[in-house]
Each structure stands twice: as structure tokens, then as C-alpha cells.
Amino acid sequence: MVEQKGHVLLFPGQGSQARGMGEELYNNSLAAQAVFDDADKICKRLGLPYRITEVCFQDPLGQLNGENSDTAVIQPCLLTYGVAAHRVLEELKVPPASLSLVHSAGKYTALAATGALDLEEAIHFVSTRGVVMKEAKADIQAAVVVVVGLESERILEELAKARKQLGIQEGELFFDLSSLNTRIQSMLVGPKRFLVEVTENLIAAGARQVEEYKDAIPSHYTGLAEAQRRLNEFKLHLRAPKMPLLDDITNRALESIEDINIAVETHLISPVFWRGSLLHLNKNGYQCGLEMGPGVKLKNMAKRECPKVLVLPTSSWKDIQAIKRELSKTA
Template sequence: MSSKYVLLFPGQGSQSVGMLSGHSDPLIAQTFQEASDALGWDLAGLVREGPAESLNQTARTQPALLAAGIAVWRLWQAQDLPAPAALAGHSLGEYTALVAAGALDFADALRLVELRGQLMQAAVPEGVGGMAAVVGLDDAAVEAFCAEHPGEGVLEPANYNAPGQVVVAGNVPALEWLEANGKARGARMIVRLPMSVPSHCSLLRGAADKLAERLATTTIHTPAIEVRHNLDATSRGDAAAIRDALHQQLFRPVRWSMTIAQLRDAGIAQAFECGPGKVLSGLNKRIAKDLTSIALEDADGMAKATATVKA
């Protein structure tokens, strides 16, 4: 087995009150407190005690998940292992990957994703947009399905998550049309997601342009580890190119299937999910069955992954 491995950072949907409580190392609490100090509000307390309604607000979720991913990354670094061959993150997780790679300062990234969440929440009024998962159609079929929408409004692929699972974003009437016509187009099911923000579609172009203004004044270094970007599954070393990728990421789809497939084809044998939850590990098993995927959300996962790399 190849010793090359990748660390992957999850995005929204992986958060929960008490996340990472399966780790007893003080680095976790220290990282959450460092995030609280940088942001000027009690992120550590919100993660520890909730309430879930507050943690699930986009502008709170994003810095909380970034802090959680960096907390686990710091634990991983403490294991004295060979460096990963690459890093990647799903949506918000791309920012966490850039912090881990040394491209973004932790405090800068926390404030950046807090703003990102605020801009996303403000971009589309409650009840106007949303997202739905299309299950059982390949990527091209989902693209054609969206293109057939006869009404006004946006309907676009947003997350190419795994073969046969594509998340679509857009206006609510368009999503309702999608649901009503899914079976006739061959979809096994269409599931509306509990998200009011239609991420990674053109409805967020204005929010992305405002985020670009902050990105322009944020220091970005050359990554010390390759980071594969959601936009096109390729890495970038130039600050201007990274800024452009982060700008476009907000209104263009996340190409997760492509990212994992290309990493596997590059000789990556192991993938470790660096943060709370097991969402990415589940997707990876559908994209590349021969890729070993382990979630690092608790001490058992960390020990299993560490042993795998050392073997």
C-alpha cells in the first residue's frame, strides 16, 4: 500500500453541539478558546453547550467548524507523522485546509469565514432559495435536468458529491419543479435539505463579490502543502490565484467527486477526515472504494489512522 495520504476538512452539516468531545487532549479546548479570542465572542461555549439553533446559524457554523478542523489538525501534527501529500476541504473546509497548509493565518481565516457566513445569510432572503439532493442520476443527467427547467429562477448543480449524488441549489419554485419531475427524469429520490442559503450557485454571486473585497486585503502565503480547490480539483501556489478560487467557490459548484478521484489516481491510498463527523468518509467510499477513509472525530479514529500511516 502507498504511504501517501490526504487530509480532508468537512463543511457545513458536520457541526453538532459537543463536537470533538471524543478527544480528551487539551489542544481541542485551547484551539476553541483561541478562536473565541480572535472573534470576540464565546465560540468555545457555543460548541460545548449550544444551543444548536445558534450553532447552526451560518455565520456561527463556519468559524466553529474551521476551529474544529484546526483543532484536529493540531492533534494530528502532534503525532509526529510524515506530512500529507495533499489537503482538501469541502466548501467551507477549503478555508480550513488553507490554514493547515500555512496559506491563511488562523485568526484571519476565522474572521473571513464569519463574514462569508454573514454575506451568505444576507444574500438570499429566508424562504427564497434552498438546496436539494438528487440521488440516482449521473452528473450529466442532473445538468440536463436543471437545464430543462421551464420557469424563471435559478436551478444549478451545486455539489458534485459522489457518483449518483448531486446537490442542486436555486430558487424555491425551481426546486419544487425539480421535486415534482424527478421520478419522471429517472431520479431515485430528491431530498430537500434543511438549508435556506442556496450555496454554490449564481444566487450568491453578489455575496462572492463582497467577499472578494475582504480577500483582497487578507494576507495569503504560498501553501506549504498542496491544497486541491473545490473549483476545479487543482492546486494553486499564487496568492492572487487562491483569492480568485475562493471568490469563485461561493457561486460555482463544489467538485468533490473529481477531487477525490484525481487524488486516488495520483497514488493517494489513504484519506483522513480532519474534523467532526464522517460525511466525507462516507462520500469517499462511493467515489473510490479502494481508498482507505478514516474519520478523526474521536480518539479511537485518531489512533486507528495513526497506526495506518505508521504501518
């Protein structure tokens, strides 16, 4: 039973997508059906060469995962899913949450779900975001790496050591922290040509795993300054959200349009401190969160940092019914 503080929404970024995502929601909820159908119409108006329902439910071209994965398609699909899941909860009269936690591209899903951004503009924005990210990867030849078993402070020490060993000057692109997910799980981004040396240093320092995500697109990295500049040409028409968003960069609540604009303008070049968002749940007494995306990526991270917080998925209709039962106990 959920007590006291109420619940929060957790909006994941890329990495939680899977074929079949949202199909059960679509088949069981008129609200979800309306969101997905609207998204298909929006894609047609924007001239995007796919239907979100087809990609989410069937993924015939393998655009969600694997060597053909396409972040410019994945981001609109995840956004549509999160908005649809939120509409389902409203349709079922589940008590409203008091805070949204956002991870990377999940920030834009949360803005659309909580009324700060129209669905069409949100889909257009994240599609554009995906395009500039893909082009940036080709330009800077970057690698995306997961590191398990070292705390962020030690990782930064080893990166500084490797930078010195390789003679990389200040201001030159090198590997840096992209996302601190848990105490001992982080993501790095940096020029692929330095990957071997960085991997060797981190393994020697005690990392259990240092692995390149070969199909991943770099984000939250200083080398994406040109991509961020291009993205900032897209002027969002924001409204104040229905609930505060806890920023994944600063771990501070975003409540005003000005706050959100500032956060968006540097989002792609700033590291994500997701662990700080999870620790916020512990510090402020939250006991329940709802993962507003397919899968349990954020739930698994929460288990490590705030094990007393119950995180419920929205991946299936059975999950939705479980949420309704759990939260109705405190309505």
C-alpha cells in the same frame, strides 16, 4: 497498513457539524486546547456573540443543527475543529500529509491549518462569509435540494427542460448544480418558487430522492454574485500553504498565493466538483485520507467513488490514536 503514496487530508464543509464536536480532542491534547482557547479569545476580540468552545461542546442555543442553525456560527466552529485536529496530528508526530482535499467551506479550514492563513483572519472571514450567505438566502428566496439516483448530465438535461417549460429566459435565475458529490448524488440551488416543477421533472426522470434541505443555506450558485462581491471586499493576507490544496471547483492543485486568491474570488458562485477530487485519489494512487472534521460525511462519499482509499475519521480520541497507529507503520 498504508503504503506507497502517503496520505491526504480531507477538509469538510458545512453539514458535518454536531454537538460535542472537538471536546475529546480538547480534553486529551494541549495542542487542541490551545487552538480552541485561542478561537474563543478571537471571537471576543471580533465582537462575535458566542464562544466556540461552548457552541461546539454544548450547543446550548441549537446553532449547529435544526431550525436555529446559523451558518455564521457553524463555519467558524468547523474551521476551529479542523485546525485543532491538524495541530493534534502534529503534536503526536504523525507523518505529514502531501495534499489537502477541500469541500466548500473546508477550503478555508485547510488554508488555516496548513499555514496559509492566520486563525484570527480565517475565523473573521468565514464568519463574514456566513453572514453574507444568510442575507443572500433571504434576498433570492432560494431552496437547497439534494438529488440522489441521477448522474449530473441527466440532471442538467432535466433542468434545461424545466427551464424551457416554464419560459425562463437565459440570464434569469433558475435551479443549477451546486455540488457534484458522487456520481449519483448532487446538490442543487434555485428559486424556491420553481421547486415543485423541478422536483416533478427529476422524479419522472428516475431520481430516487429529491428533497429540500429546509434549514440549508445556498452556496456555490450564480445567484450569489452580490454576496461574492461583498465577500471579495475582505482582502485575505495569504501565505503559500505548507502543502498543495486540490481545488474543489477545478480539481487542480493550488500552490501559490495567486492561485488561491483566484479560487477564493469566485468560490461562492462556482459549483463544487467533489467527485473530481475523489477520482484524483484513485488516479494518483493515494491509499489513505484523514477526515479533518467531525463525523464521516466525506468518508461515506469516498466509499462510493474510491473504495480502495482508506479514509480515517478524527471525531474522537480513539480515532486519533487509530490514525497514529496506522500511519506510524510507514513512518
